[in-house]
Amino acid sequence: MIKTTVGVEGMMCGMCEAHVADAIRKAFPGAKKVSASRKAKEATFLSEEVPGEDAVIKAIKDTGYTAVSVRSEPYKKRGLFGR
Numbered sequence: 001m002i003k004t005t006v007g008v009e010g011m012m013c014g015m016c017e018a019h020v021a022d023a024i025r026k027a028f029p030g031a032k033k034v035s036a037s038r039k040a041k042e043a044t045f046l047s048e049e050v051p052g053e054d055a056v057i058k059a060i061k062d063t064g065y066t067a068v069s070v071r072s073e074p075y076k077k078r079g080l081f082g083r
Contacts, residue, residue: 001032001046001077006056007069011038019063027059046075 008020017036020043024034028051036043043060053070060067 001048001075002050002072003044003046003075004051004056004070004072006043006060006067006071008036008041008043008060008065009068010065011036011041013038016065020060020065023059023063024056027055 006024011017011020017038020036021034024031024036024043024045028045028047031045031047034043034045050072056070057067
């Protein structure tokens, strides 16, 4: 699995977080564990393959927010108690 973290500017409330998460789910139907945080100014999701950076930026931009960074890395599943 690949974990992708997207820096997002413009989220101000819980509905903003929901819009960003929904945009990611729509653009990447296989995405899992999609979350967005206005406090952290980022959204994260898991996927089987590395998503295209341009596609991620477009999905966020189409909702009215600004993607300022996209970073993908191998996801390491943690066991019980974070080990």
